[in-house]
Amino acid sequence: MSRFDPLPPTTLFKALESATCDEPLPATKALLDAAKFNADGLLPAIAQQHDSGEVLMMAWMNREALEETLSTRRVCYYSRSRGKLWRKGETSGQQQALVSAALDCDGDTVLVKVDQTGPACHTGRRSCFYITLDSEKAAIDSEPLIDPATLYKKS
Amino acid sequence: MSRFDPLPPTTLFKALESATCDEPLPATKALLDAAKFNADGLLPAIAQQHDSGEVLMMAWMNREALEETLSTRRVCYYSRSRGKLWRKGETSGQQQALVSAALDCDGDTVLVKVDQTGPACHTGRRSCFYITLDSEKAAIDSEPLIDPATLYKKS
Numbered sequence: 001m002s003r004f005d006p007l008p009p010t011t012l013f014k015a016l017e018s019a020t021c022d023e024p025l026p027a028t029k030a031l032l033d034a035a036k037f038n039a040d041g042l043l044p045a046i047a048q049q050h051d052s053g054e055v056l057m058m059a060w061m062n063r064e065a066l067e068e069t070l071s072t073r074r075v076c077y078y079s080r081s082r083g084k085l086w087r088k089g090e091t092s093g094q095q096q097a098l099v100s101a102a103l104d105c106d107g108d109t110v111l112v113k114v115d116q117t118g119p120a121c122h123t124g125r126r127s128c129f130y131i132t133l134d135s136e137k138a139a140i141d142s143e144p145l146i147d148p149a150t151l152y153k154k155s
Numbered sequence: 156m157s158r159f160d161p162l163p164p165t166t167l168f169k170a171l172e173s174a175t176c177d178e179p180l181p182a183t184k185a186l187l188d189a190a191k192f193n194a195d196g197l198l199p200a201i202a203q204q205h206d207s208g209e210v211l212m213m214a215w216m217n218r219e220a221l222e223e224t225l226s227t228r229r230v231c232y233y234s235r236s237r238g239k240l241w242r243k244g245e246t247s248g249q250q251q252a253l254v255s256a257a258l259d260c261d262g263d264t265v266l267v268k269v270d271q272t273g274p275a276c277h278t279g280r281r282s283c284f285y286i287t288l289d290s291e292k293a294a295i296d297s298e299p300l301i302d303p304a305t306l307y308k309k310s
Contacts, residue, residue: 016286016295017278017303025293031286044199046210053208055201058264070290102296104283105276109213111284121260123172128259129266131171131186135225138180140171141257148172 002026009034013107028070032063036108042078043110047120050099050113056120057128059086061110066101073098075112092151094118124148157181164189168262183225187218191263197233198265202275205254205268211275212283214241216265221256228253230267247306249273279303 002024007015012026012034019025037043042060049056059077061069065085068076075096079086089095096114103110121128124144132141157179162170167181167189174180192198197215204211214232216224220240223231230251234241244250251269258265276283279299287296 019295021295021298023295025286025295028288028291028293031288031293044213046201046213048208048210053203055203055210055266058199058201058259067290070288101288102284103286103288104213105278105280105285106283107286109283111210123260125260128261128264129257130260131180131258131262133183133186133225133256133258135222136183138183138186140174140176140178140180143176 005030013105017105031103031107032066034107035063035103036106037063038108040080042080043108045077045110045112047075047096047116048111048113049116051115054127055129056096056114056116056126059088066110069098069112070101075114089117092122094120094151096120119145119151122148122151124151160185168260172260186258186262187221189262190218190258191261192218193263195235197235198263200232200265200267202230202251202267202269202271204271206270209282210284211251211269211271211281214243221265224253224267225256230269244272247277249275249306251275274300274306277303277306279306 004015004026041062045061046058047056062078065076065078075088075098077086095117099113101112119126124146125142126145130140130142132139159170159181196217199213200216201213202211215235217233220231220233230243230253232241250272254268256267274281279301280297281300285295285297287294
């Protein structure tokens, strides 16, 4: 039981702003009831390599994907293009083992710290964020670790 | 001039998958013409502290906000609730100096590495991602650095 349990979902994240590290919180189920999935039922999910801190990618999770991620400890997204759950690495083998997950202050974004096998990016690069920009010029900042043709080869 | 300059915006990010670190890229303007802003004209923008690697927050940028960020080197978002540009720290004083910016592989998300003054979160915490989840339980993982009442005090 926590002092937040009686609150309606609409006010929960606001109330949690004053929560401290040592007090009991509502169960994960209640947090997910209150989380602000967008009009398509999705939250942006940022994947970060847990030890190096590298931001690997951003994708989307529906509630089912987030619940599966938390229960299996293997990261599962929702593919907007395919319209179904996407267990990261199911085709490429480049899985993400979950280390920790956190919602943000207003409950509309999730950060997953992961242990990424090989490259996170479908191009074979470690991170998807490889196109650097300044006000005038752009550049590529990393090369593929693996030829992407080998990641998605027909078997 | 780059080998990508003749390409239409719709095919640019796909073509850049094979780009190498040492070859010329189209100008930032051409990249922003091709970037996949959503139906509201926005990209998700992830802010990461450049040295510690901590993911601080996720907000949104329209093209104007991203161009201002790149030209002024001070991070500017687009506030969906206020419907206008939001120069991070304009009320709280907790600014973000831009260190580097990168688009992801499909041009629909931006990662900004920043030097954050004080807390990034309006609750006074360093990061917005302070509500950790496992499959059953949730917890708060950090305390405010500053009382949020002092961040937004009337002057």
